[in-house]
Amino acid sequence: MQPRSHAFPANVARALADDGLQVALARTSAGFPKKRLEGIASLPEFELLRDQAEAIREHVLEHLDWYLERFAAQVEKQGGTVHWCADAEAAREAVLGICQQAGARSVTKGKSMIGEEIAINDHLSAHGITPVETDLGEYIIQLRGETPSHIVAPALHVSRAQVTQAFREHHLDRDPERPLDAPRELLGEARDVLRERFLAADVGITGANMLVAETGTSLIVTNEGNGDLTQTLPRVHVVLASIEKVVPTLEDATTLLRVLARSITGQEQSVYTTFSTGPRRANDLDGPADYHVVLLDNGRSELLGTPAQPILRCIRCGACLGHCPVYQQVGGHAYGWVYSGPMGAALTPGLLGLPEAWHLPQASTLCGRCEDVCPVRIPIPEVLRHWRAQSWEQGQPGGVSRLALRTWAWLATHPRAYRLASSLVARVLRWRADGSGAVGSLPGLGGWTATRDLPVPEEGRPFLAQWQERQQP
Amino acid sequence: MSGAPPHVGLFVTCLVDLFRPSVGFATVRLLERAGCRVSVPAEQTCCGQPAFSQGAREEARALARQVIETFSGFDYVVLPSGSCAATLRRHYPELLADDPAWANRARALSERTHELTSFLADVIQFTEINTVYDGKVAYHDSCSGLRELGIREQPRRLLGLIDGLHETPLANPEGCCGFGGAFCVKYPGISDRLATDKSRQVVESGADLLLGGDLGCLLNLAGTLRRQGATTEVRHVAEVLADQTEAPPIGRE
Ligand code: SF4
Numbered sequence: 001m002q003p004r005s006h007a008f009p010a011n012v013a014r015a016l017a018d019d020g021l022q023v024a025l026a027r028t029s030a031g032f033p034k035k036r037l038e039g040i041a042s043l044p045e046f047e048l049l050r051d052q053a054e055a056i057r058e059h060v061l062e063h064l065d066w067y068l069e070r071f072a073a074q075v076e077k078q079g080g081t082v083h084w085c086a087d088a089e090a091a092r093e094a095v096l097g098i099c100q101q102a103g104a105r106s107v108t109k110g111k112s113m114i115g116e117e118i119a120i121n122d123h124l125s126a127h128g129i130t131p132v133e134t135d136l137g138e139y140i141i142q143l144r145g146e147t148p149s150h151i152v153a154p155a156l157h158v159s160r161a162q163v164t165q166a167f168r169e170h171h172l173d174r175d176p177e178r179p180l181d182a183p184r185e186l187l188g189e190a191r192d193v194l195r196e197r198f199l200a201a202d203v204g205i206t207g208a209n210m211l212v213a214e215t216g217t218s219l220i221v222t223n224e225g226n227g228d229l230t231q232t233l234p235r236v237h238v239v240l241a242s243i244e245k246v247v248p249t250l251e252d253a254t255t256l257l258r259v260l261a262r263s264i265t266g267q268e269q270s271v272y273t274t275f276s277t278g279p280r281r282a283n284d285l286d287g288p289a290d291y292h293v294v295l296l297d298n299g300r301s302e303l304l305g306t307p308a309q310p311i312l313r314c315i316r317c318g319a320c321l322g323h324c325p326v327y328q329q330v331g332g333h334a335y336g337w338v339y340s341g342p343m344g345a346a347l348t349p350g351l352l353g354l355p356e357a358w359h360l361p362q363a364s365t366l367c368g369r370c371e372d373v374c375p376v377r378i379p380i381p382e383v384l385r386h387w388r389a390q391s392w393e394q395g396q397p398g399g400v401s402r403l404a405l406r407t408w409a410w411l412a413t414h415p416r417a418y419r420l421a422s423s424l425v426a427r428v429l430r431w432r433a434d435g436s437g438a439v440g441s442l443p444g445l446g447g448w449t450a451t452r453d454l455p456v457p458e459e460g461r462p463f464l465a466q467w468q469e470r471q472q473p
Numbered sequence: 474m475s476g477a478p479p480h481v482g483l484f485v486t487c488l489v490d491l492f493r494p495s496v497g498f499a500t501v502r503l504l505e506r507a508g509c510r511v512s513v514p515a516e517q518t519c520c521g522q523p524a525f526s527q528g529a530r531e532e533a534r535a536l537a538r539q540v541i542e543t544f545s546g547f548d549y550v551v552l553p554s555g556s557c558a559a560t561l562r563r564h565y566p567e568l569l570a571d572d573p574a575w576a577n578r579a580r581a582l583s584e585r586t587h588e589l590t591s592f593l594a595d596v597i598q599f600t601e602i603n604t605v606y607d608g609k610v611a612y613h614d615s616c617s618g619l620r621e622l623g624i625r626e627q628p629r630r631l632l633g634l635i636d637g638l639h640e641t642p643l644a645n646p647e648g649c650c651g652f653g654g655a656f657c658v659k660y661p662g663i664s665d666r667l668a669t670d671k672s673r674q675v676v677e678s679g680a681d682l683l684l685g686g687d688l689g690c691l692l693n694l695a696g697t698l699r700r701q702g703a704t705t706e707v708r709h710v711a712e713v714l715a716d717q718t719e720a721p722p723i724g725r726e
Contacts, residue, residue: 009660016662325649329666363660365653365667366526367616388528397527401655405524409532412487412518413539422491437726438699447658451665452696455492455724463485463494467513 001119001147003352005336008359015330021157025331028156032264032322036373039266046259053259054377056252057313060244061304067213067246068295074216078278080291088118091296095120095205095238098292099129102236104202110220110227111135112207113151113316114240114296116338117351120205131205132197134226136190143170149332151339152264152318157331160186194226204230204288208241209315210256211293214249217277218293221261221270228274237276237288242296244312256315259375263319299351307386311346313376320370320380326363335360342370346383354387358396361387400444422462429456479597481509482547484540486557487519488688489709493723496688499715500553500589506715507599509549516543520557525564526654534572537565541578549596550586553711554687555618558588563621588618589711590686594627602634604716609641611680612710613671613694615687616649628686628710635713641678643671652693668697676703682722684710695724 004011015021040046060067072082085091091114099107107124109115109131121131121142133142137155141148143166148154155163164180167189179185206227208218218239220227231237247253261267280287303309321327321341332340337357339347345360361384370380391397411418432439438453448454460466481504485497497513504511521536540561544550552558565579593599610632618624632638651657651667658664672694675683683698683705685691695707706722 012660012662016666325651325667326660326663329663363656363663365616365649365651365656365664367649367653368620369616369647369649372620385526385528388526389530390528392528392530397659401659405527405529405532409521409524409529409536412521413535415516415518418518422487426491433726435726437721438696438724440700445658447661447664448696450661451700452668452693453699453724455692455695455699457492458494458720460494463490463497464513464515464517466494467497468515 001116001337003337003356005348005352005357005360006355008334008336008363011334011336012330012363015334020159020162021331024157024159025328028153028322029328032319035266036263036319036322037266039262039268042268043258043262046262049255049259050375050377052255053315053375054313056247056255057315057376058310060246060248061309061312064243064246064301064304067248068243071211071213071216071246072295074213075278075291075293076216078216078291080216080278080293083292083294085294085296085298087298088296091118091240091294091298092120092123094294095240096123096127096129098236098238098290099124099203100127102202102290104129104236106130106132106197106201107203107205108132108134108198108201108230108234109138110204110206110222110230111138111154112205112240113148113338114207114242115205116147117242117298118240118296120240132194132201134194134198134230135222136187136224136226139190139194140166143167147333147338149340150318150321151316151341151343152321157333198229198233201230201234203236203238204232204234205238205240206231208239208245209260210253211241211246212248212250212253213246215277217250217275219253219273219275221257221273223271225272228272231274231276231288232286235288236290237279237292239276239291239293240296241293242298242300244300260315260317263317263373263375264322303350308346308350308383310378311343311350311380311383313378314343314347315376316343317375319373319375323369323373325365325367325369342380342384343378346378346380346387349387349390354391354394354396358387358391361385361391362397419462419465423465426457426462429454430459432456478508478510479548481511482544482550483511483513484517484520484544484550484552484557484561485513486552486554486688488692489553492692493688493709495717495720496553496709496711499709499711499717500551502715502717503589503593503599503711504551506601507593507597509597512547514543520552520560522557522560523654525560525568530568534568537568537579538575541565541575541582544582545578547585549592550582551589551592552586553589553709555588555615555622555624556687556689558586559617559621561586588622588624588686590628590631591622591624594630599631600634602631602714604713605636606713607637608682609639609678609680610682610684610713611641611643611675611678613643613650613675613683613685613690614646615685615690618686619647624686628684631714632684632710641680643674643678645674650690650693652690654689657693664693668693669701672697672701672703675705680705682713683707684713686710691723695722699724
């Protein structure tokens with residue numbers, strides 16, 4: 001997917017003007033925080049589990065090479081294959097190679113953000129292999145030719161009427177007069193259509209919520225069970241995962257699972273939690289003949305040891321999106337690439353670089369709610385400030401903003417000049433307000449005054465000037 | 474507390490200095506009533522938060538050093554602002570961590586620094602508020618104070634001492650008002666939606682007065698309420714606590 005993060009302001013304008021999107025966002029903005037509160041209320045040790053979850057993830061990042069090697073060795077011991085991929089290109093080629101070797105014509109896919117990151121669907125299609133998304137949300141946006149707008153709820157922006165429309169346009173072998181509005185009807189139809197695809201697929205691709213080093217296991221959680229069919233029916237199972245997804249033990253995995261779903265949907269557990277360890281063994285009743293893990297770096301190892309490292313703890317629960325005031329207004333597509341909300345703003349600059357993604361860390365009020373709800377306690381505002389500092393060094397923002405900040409900084413370090421300047425500003429503002437207490441427009445401050453008045457200083461001089469006057473009798 | 478009254482250095486903050494001197498005077502009055510000796514160093518300007526938030530680390534460090542210098546020698550440093558207090562308390566130490574000459578001084582200042590309402594409620598445990606306010610008040614919890622310093626109960630405890638004052642809760646008290654410093658002028662579309670949403674909550678709460686502890690948010694909300702034709706008045710919490718409400722509300726004359 002071609003990144004559009006650099007066009008963030010234009011993306012935002014579009015999102016704010018999209019009434020359908022605004023309705024969807026308003027619904028979920030209230031919903032997710034409420035569900036999370038209900039979910040954690042039933043688990044008194046939730047805060048303690050967060051501490052443990054944070055410690056597990058941080059420990060892994062400190063010893064990432066060791067755990068990755070252990071994971072890979074275990075996968076191979078079970079008869080699976082690990083593909084180490086430095087970038088998206090390498091990962092695409094690895095997946096294509098596996099599919100071609102299997103003689104695949106169609107591929108089913110469970111939900112995978114790494115799949116989005118490497119744009120695997122486009123690549124497979126371009127080589128004559130048909131990818132079919134099997135997560136209902138992903139399936140809907142695939143029909144609509146869109147990308148996910150939320151890392152957990154990819155079709156959050158789509159209304160039910162739009163789903164009906166997409167099904168009518170794409171499921172052409174069905175009776176055009178059929179009733180197709182109720183959720184049950186839509187679900188039934190999706191299930192029917194997907195069942196045929198599951199059976200026809202030669203390769204199943206899933207993501208991984210975690211990779212377990214001690215056993216070489218990959219783990220996914222879903223609420224629909226589509227992942228299980230994706231990975232057990234076809235002959236070949238490909239797991240797409242980024243390198244930081246590894247955790248030391250199964251015990252650690254369960255600790256993380258206890259905070260994962262609760263943080264967003266309030267569920268104790270997702271409906272299905274599936275562990276895959278290698279290909280089918282002699283006595284297994286089902287499972288794939290071949291099991292591959294495609295491990296993607298794509299810039300992540302460069303973040304280790306930097307102030308951005310904590311974002312690699314992320315377990316993609318989506319809580320920070322659901323609680324972010326900015327995300328709640330603009331939705332996921334405005335961020336212009338795969339990851340959105342606070343975790344996207346913190347991660348994307350590391351993967352795409354600041355020239356593409358510099359807006360994302362700027363577009364935050366640093367309100368800190370993301371850090372407050374993050375199950376692995378990622379200090380997201382701190383990471384955003386880190387990217388802002390990098391941007392500043394690279395000359396972004398430039399122009400008037402930069403000049404204004406520099407001028408102000410000079411004044412602020414020269415208190416006498418500062419006093420004169422603030423007295424002058426107070427006087428000018430009061431003159432413009434002309435006795436009304438506020439101004440409705442001000443050259444250079446259109447961003448403020450377009451939608452709100454600017455209260456002007458109270459009558460009299462600034463506080464420090466008045467104070468000094470009073471001190472000198 | 475034994476013997477001499479605690480010596481407090483008052484950092485009024487740049488926004489109070491420029492926009493709302495009466496908050497400065499109200500703060501002095503409150504601190505003096507709470508038994509403190511108050512000094513207002515003349516060299517103070519701004520805590521440097523705009524530079525720090527923008528990532529202009531050198532500029533932010535220069536200001537941090539200036540503030541540390543200006544406010545050394547007090548028992549406490551008090552600011553009528555959660556976000557500026559958080560800058561001194563939380564961010565100076567990290568900003569100057571690698572500077573051997575300043576790291577310790579930054580930490581020492583951090584430990585002595587307090588936001589006004591938490592200083593009064595937690596440190597001094599001030600209870601002598603003898604004012605009366607007959608009306609419904611909404612309180613806006615500013616994000617920095619709330620999440621960086623844990624300020625939620627303190628202003629409410631103090632306001633609870635006022636006879637007649639009745640708090641009307643906001644629908645989404647944890648939500649940001651959309652100010653965010655430079656954010657509000659750089660991404661005005663998003664900021665406007667957030668400010669509008671918060672203002673609607675204020676109006677729907679039925680309050681006749683909105684209070685808060687951070688002037689940035691209050692300017693944002695006062696300006697939005699005013700543009701929308703709402704009559705809700707907006708003031709800094711210190712004004713009401715000090716019973717100093719002679720000045721017209723923020724953005725009114
Ligand atoms: S950053 Fe934290 S809250 Fe956000 S998705 Fe990742 S784990 Fe969840």
